Amino acid sequence: MDVGPRHLFVTRGDLTALHCDAWLLPTDRDGSVTPGWVVTMAATGRGVGDARGGRLDEPARRELAADGATVLRRPSAAGPGIVACDTAVPHHDVPAAARAASTALQRLTALTADAAGPSAALELPRPRPLVALPTVGVGAGGGHGVRGAVLAGQLDALQAALARDDAGPDVVLVCFDHEHYAAAQRARRSAGGDERFAALVGPELHERVVALAAHARAGRLVPFVGAGVSMGAGLPSWVGLLDELIADAGMEADRPALDRLDLRDRAALIQSRLGAGRLAEILLERLGRARRVALQHQLLASLPVTEAASTNWDDLFERAWTAAGAGPVAVLPFDGRAADGSWIVKLHGTVRDGRLHGVVLTREDYLRFGAERNALAGIVQSLLLTRHMLFVGFGLNDETFHRIAHDVRLVLERTVGLHGTGAYATSLSPSRHSVSEELWRGQLDVLSTRRPEDGEGRAGTAPAARRLEILLDALGMHAVDPLGHLLDPTFDGALSEPQRRVAAALRRFAADVGPASAALGPDDPTAAAIAAWLDRMRPADR
Known part of the structure; x- marks a missing residue:
């Protein structure tokens, strides 16, 4: 079965928490790592650490010195493989960073070539293994001063490696903060990302993704996370x-x-x-089987969203969302009122502190929903009326959803007329939904990633699910704030030449207007508005 060429994903989150076949632990040539990796090293039994950082054990250091890499753990059903690799970047040496990324991918590919890793344990196994690596040299490393160029070089090197060898795994570059994630997405788009995605998913689906990204950038997109997303983490449908x-x-x-x-x-x-x-x-x-989040969790969590809904009991999306920088996520109704930060409505209950809370499972539970959960239904109805909801991994046949959507439909029909409003939501699915598309016409855009060549039954669902991941990856690239990083010259390497000229002009403007607006005084609304606009162009976590 042809599943298409290998793909490079870009996400933000915790590399060690992703359900994949193998991932990279970055070290320097002496086997030392930064403090954030010490706990991970201790879990492998191959490292020691202190408050200043950690270091691989002596046998691993010898292998690293001789070969530039060492296997700390091989892939198995118990967890992904781990390769430690020397990814140190000399001061401002962009080619060295690209070579380090390419070498790291070679080691990860070799480790997964003959291994039956976690992908084989999934209910819908991936058609290709998945390996993950972090950005290197752009934090405290030698590439910090030219981090835009370093990120662009790593992406180019990884993309070239995937094009040379079509038999290997898919790759995900996991960024540890929003500024590097946004810069990587900008660099990817400048290097022909639009054309690549259009070729992979088709022009029509790509056009739909661009429209969804506009909703996300405007703060109107709300993910609705269904059970299909968690299947990628090992949970059953x-x-x-x-x-x-x-x-x-x-x-x-x-x-x-x-x-x-x-x-x-x-x-x-x-x-x-x-x-x-x-x-x-x-x-x-x-x-409890799902100890790591799925790729779809991490792709959705990387989007610029602050509101979400789910019928899942597991907390995997909340964990991925928190790791992607959303901060503490309020879970409604179990955390009372939503705080100013991110929040998710759990319509069918949740697991927390080793216990199930408010789980909806039987018909009696569904009937009780009407009496006990009207407030939650009202929140989702409000989101459907005021936002654009994105259903992922959700079959649209849930009784609770039908009740909520029915009331929204009535409101729209009685006010502006249903067919004059346009769809208020989009559903992405790896299944064919010709009947569902007809049923929900005028309310939901039902987009299937399944193709005739995928075949019927469960065998055809795996390539369609991978195509859905690629669609979410394209959404992430398009949803990034287009003004971010323009005032920071260290990210210039992630910009195209026309963008760099615009960035230089904006920096000159900022140098002049900043002191001038400050003279207006802290209470002047004009000064506050100018400061907020300039902040959008500086690297800052969301």
């Missing part, structure tokens, strides 16, 4: 979970009869046979 529970309840002989029941009634019979307490124990054990 809703139907797959019930299949497992049937076996746990000793109801295999009843499976033909159970298969004819509504899923909610099937869950009620399973709960009756197991008992509520035992069912909760099993569900917690199943959710």
Whole structure:
């Protein structure tokens, strides 16, 4: 099956928390690492650390000195492989950073060539393995003063390596903060990212992504995270979970009869046979399988969004979102009112502190939703009316969603007329949805990433799911603030030549207007507005 060429993803978050087959631990030539990696080294048993940083053990240092890299852990179902590699960047040496990225990818590719890593354990295994590496040399390293050029060089080197060898894994470059993530996305787009994505997903889907990115940049995009997203982290689908529970309840002989029941009634019979307490124990054990976030979690969490909704019980998206710089994420209704920061509505309950809270599973739970969760439904309805909601990994057949969407439809029909409003949401799915598209016409744009050549059944879903990841990656590239970093010359290497000329002009303007606006006084609204506009062009975390 042709799954398409290898792909380079760019995300922001915690490299060590990503569900992948292998990832890179950056060191210098002596095997030393910065303090943030010390805990990771200790977990491999191959390093020691103190408050100043850490260092690989002596056998690993010898391998590093002889070969420039050493394997700290091989991939297995228990976790991804880890390769330590000398990625030190001499002062302002951009080619050295590119070579380091290329060498690191070679080591990761070799490590995953014959390994059956975590991807093989997924309900829908990836058609290609996935390896991850961090940006190098742009933090406290020798490339900090030319970090835009260093990032652009790394991206070019990785892209060239993928083009040379089409038999290897997909790659994700994980940025540790927003400023480097935004600069990497800008560099990728300047190097022909638009054309590359249009060729991968097709012009029509690419055009839809550009429109979604405009919503994101304007603060109007709201992700709705469904169970399909968490399948990439090793969790089962809703139907797959019930299949497992049937076996746990000793109801295999009843499976033909159970298969004819509504899923909610099937869950009620399973709960009756197991008992509520035992069912909760099993569900917690199943959710505990996912120790790392999926690539889709990290791609969605990298978007410039502050509001989200989900029917998932797991907390994987919240973890990815926090690691991507969202700060503490309020989970509604369990954290009371939403704070000024990011928040997510959990419609079907959540897991927290080793316990399940407010889980919706059986028909009785769904019926109780109307009595207990009207406030949550109202929040989602408000988001549907005032934002553009992006459904990912969600089948659009959930009873709770149907109730919410029905009320929104009535409001629109009674006011401005449904067909005059345009779609208020978009659904991205790896399944074919010709019937759903007709059912939701005028309300939701239902976009499928499945192609005829993918085939039918489960076998065809894996390449379509990977294509959905690529679509989310394109969304991230287009959603980045176009004004970011323009006042910081260390990022000039990530800009095109016309952009650099604009940036130079803006710096001259900022040098003149900054002192002049300050003379207006701190209470003058003009000064505040100018300061806010200039801040958009300085590297700052969101």
